[in-house]
Amino acid sequence: MNLLSRYYRVNIIATITVVLLTSIFYYFMIHYVLIEQLDNALKVEEQEILDFIRTNGNLPAPSSYKDQEVAFAPASAAGSVRRFSTTDSYNKAADEHEASRRLVFPVIVQGKTYDVFVYKSQEETEDLVQLIVAITLVAVVLLLLIVFLINRFVLRRLWKPFNSTLQQLEKFNLSGADKLILEPTTITEFRQLNDAVSVMTKQVSQEYDTLKRFTENASHEIQTPLAIINSKLDLLIQGENINELQMEQLQDIYNAVERLSKMNQSLLLLTRIENSQFKETESIFLETVLKEKLSQFDELISNNKIVLKTDTVPLHIKCNRQLLDILLSNLLSNAIRYNTEDGIIYVRIKEHELSISNTSLLPPLDDQQIFKRFYRHADTRKEGNGLGLSIVKQICQDFGYVPGYVYREGRHEFYIQF
């Protein structure tokens, strides 16, 4: 829920509650005042009747008008207690039932006690209350409408600088060269926000540049000592007096240097893809590149007695050629390396998907783990630095592809959705 809707909600709930409570209070107040008025009118009527009796010594004739009725009834010795009440009575003049206010009081005429009933119609009072309720409702609706409009137009315009800053931040790319262009604003809070954002992004960019340079430089610097070790080994093995045991040890050093060098190159590659240093993309016919790659791996595949099965449809993708090469190499060399003798590799290009699957002695892999750096399955005894799939993932991320893994029918399948 965004800020504005939350604000609308609080605002509208508060408005409705306050207006409703006031209306209820208002209703009862008006009602009370109007009844009081009716009662006063009844008291006036009572006084008139009492005056008539005192002057004439007998009861006035019962009367019935549209809004007032006077009736008499003989009563017991004490007569009724004087009281006001609201009744639903039948008005003979209007020929209808209506809500009335009634005053009952006893009078003694010529020694006999009578109850006097004076009714006054409450109809007008009810009409008035209804009118008031209607006006109140209209006022509430109007108020809500106005609040809504204010929120919609004024608030939206007020928040515009904020939204613009937010958009800029969303588009902000550390490795991109473009700077933030923040909309100037007169609102203090937003100006503070913009200032803070500018300072922060500038700092982050600087830190990032430093880090980027450091990672690249470190990887480059490692290459030179490795070159020295390699060259010294190349000279050492020329010596005449080296025995077999020493040669074995030298071989181990060679292998270690090679591994270190490859790992270093992989890390450097990862850093460079992360830094989006492979920007040039071209439209590539995947089938052609795949065929080239497969021919490079031909020897490796046949030497391992692996059967290769391909099933492809034409598919054009947008990618960096160098990175696509690396991606295919990594997937294929994994499919060969972890295969069994007389195993199978299936390479498929479907619509928007490339999948490479292979038979293997390894159990199903954890698809949460395999794309992580330096992850290697505990049972594997093959060489590898655990970076191949991380590189695949990083390349996919760079081009918005989705890499994945499934274990199907005894085969490990790696797929990429373009």
Add this chain to the structure above:
Amino acid sequence: MIIEDEKALSESIAAYLKGEDYVCEIAADFKTALYKAESFDYDCIILDITLPGGSGLDVLKALKADNKMDGVLIISAKNSIEDKVTGLKLGADDYLPKPFHLSELSARVAAIIRRRNFSGSNILKFNTIELDTLAKLATVDGRALELTKKEYVLLLYFISNKGRVISKNAIAEHLWGDEMDGNIDFIYTHIKNLRRKLHDAGNVDYIKSVYGMGYKFADS
């Protein structure tokens, strides 16, 4: 000339190349390199890009500005396509990323010198074996030797490093590049086939295994 600021590396290179009867000079910083490159003519310059005092690429630019015909092999710690493209565009003959094997470096230097050589010799000889590096053909006593592409490359590599022990790692990298790892054992198949073909053509066995860690192509 070897332009490289790491003394240990330049000395290794010089020691290996001297075994091939090359005369080597070493320049360890930008100023010396620029002075020597402009004052003398070399068959081949091995050029490191990051030097104290300047960039190796500027040495290359100066050479080209002087219309010098020295062959140039760039050795760089920055293994990137852009770097390679820049170097080659500026007129370098080849690009070899660090770390490398000396046998690889030596083979590339030999190739550059062969190409630069105006006597027109693109024929490489070893006893009765002749390699035509332009036509990529091998002959023994004038008879063509039927070799696969890999076997030809392997033979050329051996002859370029004759009399030297070449590690299996270096051979694997030369044959397959660094893209495919873990297949050092496949070298054996190629060596076996090459050995058989040379033998069938009437040669003695020149390829000697060195304690299973490398091979040496030599006469005796």
